[in-house]
Amino acid sequence: MATEHGTKESERLPSSVTEFIGRVLKKMRYRRKVRAEVETELVGHFADELRDCNEQEQKMKKAKQLVAEFGDVRILGVLLRRAKKRCRPLWRTAIARSLQAAGLLILCFLIYIAWFFSGKPAITTDYVAKLNNSIEPAADESLNAAPLYDNAIGLADNLSDEFLLYFAQNHQVIAYTEKEAYVKGLSELAERVHETLSSAQDGEPPEYDPSIRHSVYGMVSTHLARARLSSGGLTPDQMSFVERWVAEHNDALELVVEGSRMPHCWREYKSRQKSDGWMMGVHIPNLSELRELGRILGMRALVSADHGRHEEAFDDVIALYRFARHIRTGKFMVEQVVGIAGEALAVQTARRVVGSYEVSPKVLERFQHHFERIVADEDFSICLEAEKLSTYDEIQRSFTSGGPGQGHLYPPRFEELFCTVNTYRPNSSLESFMLNAGQYRQYLPIFGHPNRQETLDTAHAIYEYYDQLQSKTAVQRHAERASIDRKLTGLLKSNPFLQHFSPNMVYTLERANRLPTEVAATLAVAAASRYKADKGNYPQDLTQLVAESYLREMPIDTFSDKPLVYRKSGDDFVLYSVGRNFTDDGGKPGTDTSGQPRHWIGSGDTVFWPLPKP
């Protein structure tokens, strides 16, 4: 620390002096260079004071006196430091103050971080139990359709050996596309069945791999679903396959029909995470299997109609509609969407039967009246109960509770939801630093994210707004689309958490709005067909059907808030909804990218009659 000159001089000083100077400099606690200068001065001062002392004893005594005169080590050190600090130039002072301010900010930030990360979510409400409590069994369990449907599913994919053989021999007829990958999939599966068959011992049943039945079930379901059977146009071979497929499931379908006659359908929801009722872990059992059973029931209706058994066909249509409505009574939106699709399939199948076969007026009347009773006062609204409870459940699991952390988004949950893990391996330390900086930057939004109470309040507001949207018609929502989008964007934009968990209600509402229009169109088609059978030609307009009691009320298009468009066309008629673009395109149907007419596509009208050509 000392300069070379100072060192030489201090060596000649008594140890009490050098010790004193050392302690003063230690108490001073300042920059090394400054302390070295002060040391040189102090050493020089003591050296000058003791210069005239020739004898050692005298020197020691004088030194002791001088040390006492200099005073307290600590006070002197402090005074020297303060004085030297005042001597430093302005730029050095500015740097020191800036570093102190930065240090203070970092300290405050670290304290904030510690506080922020100290909280944890507390799960206080079992929302699954709450959901189940809201499902009050309307009656005795013997009037609950759900167990019958579960039994039907148990029978469904347990395909018989005979059907597997039939599939292996006829699989090529059901390929809905010529794309090699899909055809190859069918062929490979058929090959597996053949291999199992050929490896069976004489007289012994083949031992199929347990997955084969399930794979065949899935493959056939997919291809038949994609073939859009309700659009008609099947070849005789395809129709034979469909009949075989339907026959294979007859026992299951009878259970479905029996269940559809039950007045009620309810089931208890169970979460994979049993201990604390995690809503997102709720397993909605067998939904895809139920949907497939609905499709097969629709196929059976078409098969019956094809064989002239029109009454049986309409019975299956009614059963399908009721079955799908049971699914739609589920609390989760996905169940309701699947149910809506099933009900739509039912009415489309009914129109296919009316349009493709010569159905007697008596059968038509029976079907129409039966169907009118079923759909009278039907509630087509969407229930958001489960989605709402799911959101609240996720909030309680993702935000810290009161206390430390005070309701902030829990960082591990934030990471799970929003952060991506970079698997790139850096080649240098600079790359590594940049990578880590980028990784940590993903966490920055967490500090500005709304807290638990704010998120809860926003969730309340969103679901209240969804309820308001439900009370509006599709036409009103279309007219107010811009303000609806603004409102929803405004509610969600500063809350990434809710953006992640909010359901797409606007789209779901639009899908729900299609169903009453489809139902109204089906009743109108049945009524018009009956009118023609009685009078020899179709009515001039729909009011005639109502006036002459073929229809109870005018069929309303939910996409115009007016009656469906009906136009007599020669010996036929056109019946359509203005469709999703809310514009009357004169009955020009919307088409897909391949030019095929499709219902409810973004452009064009949805034409219910005449049926599209296969």
Added chain:
Amino acid sequence: MKFESQLLKGIAPAVVLEILSGGRMYGYELSRAIEQRSGDILTLGKGTLYPLLYNLEAKKLVRGKWEKNQSARKRRYYSLTGKGKDELARQKVQLKELTAGLSLIFGPALTPA
């Protein structure tokens, strides 16, 4: 003589500036000069000297500079700056007025024997 520290506290800077107005000095030299010129009446405490010099340096009233003297010893010499001269003149005026006021109050009791 050992005076009350509060009594000397205010005049110590003026004393140092006055001594340095006669020429540059290093710390020990300054300390000796104060004692000699005051007839050993005033003694600047050793623990006060250097903090005082550094404070005066911070206020730009004195300037410190390292020099080697004839015996090749390195010493820090302090000299008065222009600002220091102005400050000295100002403090002299104040001291003069103070002395006059005290003389009026205490009368002949303040006159040295």
